[in-house]
Amino acid sequence: MDALGKLVVLSYKCCGEGRLNLLNKVLDSIVQILLKNYESKKMKFNQRPFYRLLATLLIDLNAVTPETDPSHLQLLLAFRYTLRSIGVQMTCSTSLTATRSWYLPLLGYRDFVWPG
Numbered sequence: 001m002d003a004l005g006k007l008v009v010l011s012y013k014c015c016g017e018g019r020l021n022l023l024n025k026v027l028d029s030i031v032q033i034l035l036k037n038y039e040s041k042k043m044k045f046n047q048r049p050f051y052r053l054l055a056t057l058l059i060d061l062n063a064v065t066p067e068t069d070p071s072h073l074q075l076l077l078a079f080r081y082t083l084r085s086i087g088v089q090m091t092c093s094t095s096l097t098a099t100r101s102w103y104l105p106l107l108g109y110r111d112f113v114w115p116g
Contacts, residue, residue, distance in 0.1 A: 001049050001052045001053045001056065002052070002056055004053060005053055005056030005057050005060060006056075006060070008023075008026050008057060009057070009060040009061055009064060012061060012064065013064055019071070020071060020074050020075070020078065023061070023075065023078050024078055026057075027057075027078055027079070027081075027082040028082075030050065030053065030054065030082070031082055031085055031086055031089075034050045034086060035086075035089055037050075054079075054082075054083075057079075058079055061075055062075070
């Protein structure tokens with residue numbers, strides 16, 4: 001998962017103008033795979049690889065994109081929409097405890113929390 005995260009970060013850095021579109025497509029693909037995997041395995045669903053991938057992407061992309069860059073806010077919004085769609089779709093079909101065990105730590109990441 002770390003190698004996939006590094007590949008996405010490298011592609012993001014090299015892409016230029018279309019990098020936010022690339023990121024949105026990658027995040028949408030991760031959500032679709034996660035939800036299909038969850039639907040097929042239900043109780044045997046392993047959430048750790050998805051958590052690791054999303055955490056790696058969030059941390060590494062924030063390191064690459066300076067806060068003064070106008071695309072930094074778009075980057076955070078892309079992750080916000082991704083995490084929201086995962087949270088909404090998984091809480092409809094599973095217990096809140098299972099979803100929040102890995103969903104909330106990602107939302108608690110320091111760049112999502114308003115400074116001050």
